[in-house]
Amino acid sequence: MIMDKNIEGFEELKSQVEMLKNKLSKEEIINERLMRKTMSTRVNDVERYLYKVCAMGIVAMTLVAFDFLVLFPLSIWFVIATEVLLLGCLVFVYFNKKLVSSDNIMSGNLIEERRRLVRFKKREIRYFFISVPLLIGWGTWLTLEILGSAAEKDEMYAFLIGAGIGGAVGFIVGTRMFRKMLSNVNDVISQIEELTEQP
């Protein structure tokens, strides 16, 4: 690698190049379409998160019915309450999803989209803080149901340990997915605010 260190006499030019680079590094490329595309991709990630939650909810409803009515029978009220809770989640996701659209980010009014995203975010956070205590309550009820069931002791403890580990892993993974989704929403809201403030 041959480098020319002989810049004697050209120090002025070199420092002028540095000034140019410094000035340019502070500037932003302005292109609304490019920014909309980036935002739309993020909103698309949020939509995919909601579809995953829906899919898991539907699978969970099926599994609950099969597990707690056939495999490891628990009280019918517990099963009904679980199915109602899961259905409630699906209904919430269905209605909240209406506030999020990657197509609208590309071609719609960004100020209106920002308002919808802010509303979406508030509802999701409220839903999270309501669902956590409900989940704890449901978990307690599940434990009591299992302990009060007619199953063998070994079977009971195996179920409880499995449910406990599964529940903990599910909670951690679910919370991480939720936080990533919220982070995407926050980024898009900030980008819209930045874009719409420009002259």
Added chain:
Amino acid sequence: MEKNERLFADIVESNKSAIYSVCYMFAKNADEADDLFQEILINLWKGMGTFREESKISTWIWRVSFNTCISADRKRKRDKSVRLSMDINLYDTHDEDSRQIKMLHDRVHRLKPFDRAIVMLWLEGMPYDEIAAVVGITVKNVSVRLVRIKEELKRMNNND
């Protein structure tokens, strides 16, 4: 397609100073610089699919930028529908830094287009073999041309 667009946006963001400085050196005014900027980004986007990673990304970007500017057709139509710019007018000398940068532009712009490419890369501190890889000549040729370019720049300095 989305992954490619994200990658392209990241590449452009990381190299925007280099790309725009080339445009600035080859253009006479801000509009022309913006046109060249637009043209370079289009060529980079088109070339993304064929970029083989045999060279560094920076080398590839410099090469596309210089090739675009050297062969640019000043009479091309402007496409206002997807206009890209840096929203900066380096031709406006409103402060000392801008005046210094304009001095740099005036000197480099007086060189032949090909020599502008070589001197810009040399001022960036790039080694000869990389300069040769960007502009497509031998290392020896780079060395010979640089000697001549430096003499020309010194002459300009003395005459100014």
